[in-house]
Amino acid sequence: MKLTALCYIEKEEQYLMLHRVSKKHDPNKDKWIGVGGRFEENESPEECMLREVKEETGLELTKYRYRGLITFVSDQWETEYMHLFTGTDFEGAIKKCEEGKLEWIPKNELLSLNIWEGDKIFLELLQKENRFFTVKLEYIGEILHSSSVKVW
Numbered sequence: 001m002k003l004t005a006l007c008y009i010e011k012e013e014q015y016l017m018l019h020r021v022s023k024k025h026d027p028n029k030d031k032w033i034g035v036g037g038r039f040e041e042n043e044s045p046e047e048c049m050l051r052e053v054k055e056e057t058g059l060e061l062t063k064y065r066y067r068g069l070i071t072f073v074s075d076q077w078e079t080e081y082m083h084l085f086t087g088t089d090f091e092g093a094i095k096k097c098e099e100g101k102l103e104w105i106p107k108n109e110l111l112s113l114n115i116w117e118g119d120k121i122f123l124e125l126l127q128k129e130n131r132f133f134t135v136k137l138e139y140i141g142e143i144l145h146s147s148s149v150k151v152w
């Protein structure tokens with residue numbers, strides 16, 4: 001089982017997106033995703049997200065929300081529970097990221113990027129839902145086989 005946290009940092013109707021192009025052996029190779037990563041021992045979801053944002057972007061979030069829990073099930077990878085956040089205020093300057101290229105992308109262009117099919121589901125929920133939600137995404141290979149959504 002894999003525990004992760006991911007954050008979509010917002011500014012002027014844009015999200016800071018990470019184009020995963022740096023690592024050769026990366027399940028997210030060439031995909032666009034938010035900023036985040038795996039939990040370290042004894043971290044809470046919030047602590048993981050804040051640390052990953054700082055490490056990958058150089059930014060310190062000063063205002064953020066816990067938005068949802070995403071469960072990824074796959075025939076190729078271990079089950080992942082991803083804690084999803086959005087950040088709206090931050091301090092600092094963006095630094096070069098070792099994971100790939102960081103870029104501000106207008107929210108209305110996100111679905112045209114090379115993103116996971118399941119990510120489209122929770123990105124749309126981030127735009128239209130103000131409540132907490134859970135999403136379960138089941139993949140066969142890289143193909144989304146099924147999904148379920150619950151808004152609380």
